[in-house]
Amino acid sequence: MRSVESLITDQHYKKLTWGVILIPVSIIFYMLQSVRNFLYKIKVLNVKKIDIPVVIVGNITVGGTGKTPFIIELANRLIQKKIKVGIVSRGYKSEYSNPREVSISSFYRDVGDEPLLIKTKVNCPVFVGKNRFLTANHLIKRYPETNIILSDDGLQHYSLFRDYEFILVDGLRYFGNEMMLPAGPLREPLSRLKKADAIIVNDDNGRLTIPKAKLIKSYCDDKLTSISGKKHINFSSINNKGLVAITAIANPNKFFRTLKLKNLNFTQVVFDDHYNFRQSDFDAYEDMHIIMTEKDAIKCAHIKHSNIWVASISLNIEDDLINNMLIKVGLN
DSSP: OOOOHHHHHHHHHHSOGGGGGHHHHHHHHHHHHHHHHHHHTTTSSOBBBBOOOOEEOOOSSSSSSHHHHHHHHHHHHHHHHTTTTEEEEEOTTTTSOOOOOOOOOHHHHHHHHHHHHHHHHHOEEEEEEESSHHHHHHHHOOTTTTOOEEEEOOOOOOOOOOEEEEEEEEETTTTOOBBBTTTSBSOOGGGGGGOOEEEEEEEESOOOOSSEEEEEEEEEEEEEEEETTTEEEEGGGSTTTTTTEOOOSSHHHHHHHHHHTTTTOOOEEETTTOOOOOOOGGGGTTTTTEEHHHHHHHTOOOOOOOOEEEEEEOOOOOOOHHHHHHHHHTTO
C-alpha cells in the first residue's frame, strides 16, 4: 500500500488536480525559500567552500529524474580519465547523521540504498552524512588524493559552495503542474534552471522542450542478472506468463515503460520510494518471475525467492558534456 505522500506526488504530475487547494501553502513555502536564498546572497548565512571542485547533480522537482544512474556514469567516465573522484550523499533514510564511509558490505539502512548502489557500481570513496560540507571534508581527509567531489543531490543545500551544477529533468513528466510544493512537484521555481551550468533532460522519447538543455537517453542492458549476481539470462528467455515487476522507486512508470519496450507483459507492483522490502511482500509471487531495479535489489539480499531478476539501467553521457564541466572546474 502506498503512502499519502506518494499519492500526492502522483497528483503533482497531472494538469488538473485537487492540489490547487494547497496553493496558499505553496506561496508561503516559496516566500520562506526566497528569504533563505536572500540570506545566503547577502552572506548572513555562510556558504562554505572546500579545497577541491564540487559538482552538484540535482533536480528542482520531487520524484525520480535519474540522478543515481547519471552520477554513476559520470563518476566512471571521470575515473577513466584518471581523475580521483569522491562522492557524497545525504543517504536518504540512513540511520546515521554524522559523516560515514560507505563500503560494499554496508547495510543499506545504515547508509541509504542509493549510496550503497553507487558504491557497488563505482570504484571510488563514497561518504554519506546530513551536512554535506562536513561529509566532503571527512572524505578528503581520509582520501587526500581526491581532486573532485560529486554530490548526489544537494542542489538546495546552498551552504556548500559548488563549482558546477547539473540539473536533471525527467523528460516524460517534466515539471508536472509547474506549481511549488506542496501544490506541485517543484522544490524551486522554474527560473532556477537559468542558474544551472547544464540542464540534462533524461528522456527516451527524443523530445526536448527546454532551451539549451542537453538530451541523454537511458537504456536497459539486454541481460538480466539474478539477485545473487551469479546467473544471467536474456529478456527473451523470460516467459511473459507469470511475470511481475516489483519496484520501490520515485518514478516507477519510467521503469515499467523500459520493460514494455522489451515487449514484456507483466503485472505491476509499486511500493513507496525507498521502501524496505520484507519477505511477505514476495510470498504471493513464489511461482512467478520477478523483475526489479538495481536500487530495489540492493535491499533484497535477505529475500528468499528463486526467480528474482535485476534489470540494469544506464545512461549515455556525451564527451562534450563532461569536457565542458572539466574546463569550468579547472581539471582539463
